[in-house]
Amino acid sequence: MRIKVEVAKCEGHNRCFVVAGELFELDDSGYAHEVNDGKVPADLEEKARLAVTNCPELAISIDEDK
Amino acid sequence: MTTEPAKARTEPVKDWATDYDIFDAGYVKDPFPVWDELREKCPVAHTERWGGSWMPTTYEDLRKIAANVEIFSSRNPLVANDGEPTEEVGAELEEQFSVGAPPISSDPPIHTWSRALLLPKFSIKEVARYEEETRELCRSLIDGFVDKGRADAAADYAQQIPSRVIASMLGIPQERAGDFTDWVRGFLEYGLTNVDLRSGAAMQILSFLNEQIQERQANPGDDLISYLLEAKTEGAPDPIPPTHVLGTCFLLLVAGIDTTWSSIGSAMWHLAQNPDDCKRLIDEPELITSAVEELLRAYSPVTMAREVTRDAEYNGCPMQENDKILMNFPAANRDPAKFDKPDEVILDREVNPHIAFGVGIHRCAGSNLARMEMKVAIEEWLKRIPEFRLEDPEAVTWAGGQVRGPRKCAVVF
Ligand code: HEM
Numbered sequence: 001m002r003i004k005v006e007v008a009k010c011e012g013h014n015r016c017f018v019v020a021g022e023l024f025e026l027d028d029s030g031y032a033h034e035v036n037d038g039k040v041p042a043d044l045e046e047k048a049r050l051a052v053t054n055c056p057e058l059a060i061s062i063d064e065d066k
Numbered sequence: 067m068t069t070e071p072a073k074a075r076t077e078p079v080k081d082w083a084t085d086y087d088i089f090d091a092g093y094v095k096d097p098f099p100v101w102d103e104l105r106e107k108c109p110v111a112h113t114e115r116w117g118g119s120w121m122p123t124t125y126e127d128l129r130k131i132a133a134n135v136e137i138f139s140s141r142n143p144l145v146a147n148d149g150e151p152t153e154e155v156g157a158e159l160e161e162q163f164s165v166g167a168p169p170i171s172s173d174p175p176i177h178t179w180s181r182a183l184l185l186p187k188f189s190i191k192e193v194a195r196y197e198e199e200t201r202e203l204c205r206s207l208i209d210g211f212v213d214k215g216r217a218d219a220a221a222d223y224a225q226q227i228p229s230r231v232i233a234s235m236l237g238i239p240q241e242r243a244g245d246f247t248d249w250v251r252g253f254l255e256y257g258l259t260n261v262d263l264r265s266g267a268a269m270q271i272l273s274f275l276n277e278q279i280q281e282r283q284a285n286p287g288d289d290l291i292s293y294l295l296e297a298k299t300e301g302a303p304d305p306i307p308p309t310h311v312l313g314t315c316f317l318l319l320v321a322g323i324d325t326t327w328s329s330i331g332s333a334m335w336h337l338a339q340n341p342d343d344c345k346r347l348i349d350e351p352e353l354i355t356s357a358v359e360e361l362l363r364a365y366s367p368v369t370m371a372r373e374v375t376r377d378a379e380y381n382g383c384p385m386q387e388n389d390k391i392l393m394n395f396p397a398a399n400r401d402p403a404k405f406d407k408p409d410e411v412i413l414d415r416e417v418n419p420h421i422a423f424g425v426g427i428h429r430c431a432g433s434n435l436a437r438m439e440m441k442v443a444i445e446e447w448l449k450r451i452p453e454f455r456l457e458d459p460e461a462v463t464w465a466g467g468q469v470r471g472p473r474k475c476a477v478v479f
């Protein structure tokens with residue numbers, strides 16, 4: 001699984017970071033970026049899905065098969 | 067002299083879809099059934115009251131309208147502001163308040179840099195610097211009433227917290243915090259429907275902040291006002307004009323106090339009636355993070371406004387230039403099309419993309435600060451007062467309009 005934050009859509013709600021801190025980092029202004037090229041370890045897949053569903057900007061995309 | 071209101075506001079509402087009244091006492095206390103009815107019947111309602119406005123109530127509409135900043139401008143974000151100040155006060159306000167309250171009252175491109183300027187000071191990491199002093203503040207407030215077996219959770223507790231935290235960030239002595247609260251209520255609460263009160267409160271805030279800015283220009287310190295005076299951000303003028311700093315500091319007071327206090331107050335009101343939720347938070351303290359989001363969703367305090375920049379049809383509604391749109395984020399957060407069991411408070415709700423802090427480019431810049439204050443206020447209260455209930459549910463009073471929350475909320479323990 002792979003995730004990606006679409007920079008143009010992210011408004012810095014920081015919900016992704018709070019629910020799945022292992023998968024995201026925040027810059028100084030609070031905008032989120034995926035870590036490790038967005039690769040999601042198997043045991044964090046559930047958290048990755050929660051990050052996606054909790055983002056009010058629909059800014060995170062997920063690719064289940066990569 | 068103030069202009070007489072265009073329409074008497076006293077007659078009761080018969081049809082919420084075409085004649086809603088956001089200051090109706092019953093609605094302020096319990097708006098949820100009205101929103102349910104509107105979402106079903108007329109998802110973008112209209113009224114001529116209080117200067118006239120449109121009101122969307124579904125999550126999808128709120129998202130769409132917030133995203134279209136060209137047609138839906140933030141140039142006047144107050145939800146009601148009919149009536150003009152006297153000529154003298156008006157001229158003075160015009161001069162002091164020449165740039166409005168950026169970024170909340172700005173559209174791009176000014177919005178872009180005025181927001182960029184603030185964000186680094188409100189990151190999760192930065193606001194954590196204020197956590198310990200917020201805890202101490204909460205503890206000392208509780209010390210003041212814990213032995214009495216009774217307290218007003220709104221006035222003695224919730225209301226006392228955000229004004230002191232923002233004073234600390236701005237480098238302003240804590241003793242002034244009580245004045246802030248009065249001024250902000252004068253502007254946003256009582257003043258929304260009374261232009262004299264509103265402009266008087268605005269003048270007090272502006273002249274106080276002006277003095278503070280002049281002081282910082284002479285003696286810069288390690289505070290937010292000094293930072294703004296010296297900050298450099300891409301796209302921003304260098305230096306940032308003092309009029310801009312004034313508008314932004316005005317916003318921080320006005321946006322940071324009533325809002326957060328109302329959220330903390332609503333959380334206390336909920337907990338006072340739901341001992342099981344208190345118990346859960348005590349037994350499973352790690353739930354606090356999702357609990358704060360859930361309380362924000364269920365009792366979202368803030369409605370903002372937009373102004374239509376040109377005639378446009380939205381969802382079949384003929385909107386005209388300068389029409390006002392009430393951004394009813396609280397109603398969106400109860401939309402059953404988006405949230406499962408929206409009227410239930412589920413402290414560990416897993417999927418909760420609420421928009422209590424707005425959505426799109428104006429997403430609340432202070433959201434991390436507000437969350438920290440809510441979390442600390444609830445945690446510290448429950449440590450000392452694990453069991454409490456409303457003294458008299460009927461005696462709780464609510465304010466509504468721009469910011470909804472309890473104003474009197476006596477609890478016993
Ligand atoms: C629970 C408490 C709070 C709630 C519910 C809340 C809600 C909101 C909402 C809904 C907006 C969006 C306005 C719009 O779309 O027009 C907003 C904007 C804003 N809020 Fe908050 N707020 C809270 C606390 C705070 C605090 C503590 C601060 C800072 C001291 C703050 C500062 C701001 C600023 C600067 C903006 C303007 C952002 C922009 O226009 O880019 N807020 N807030």
Ligand code: SF4
Nearest residue numbers: 010011013014016055
């Ligand atoms: S939750 Fe969405 S908007 Fe918020 S920081 Fe994460 S990606 Fe950005």
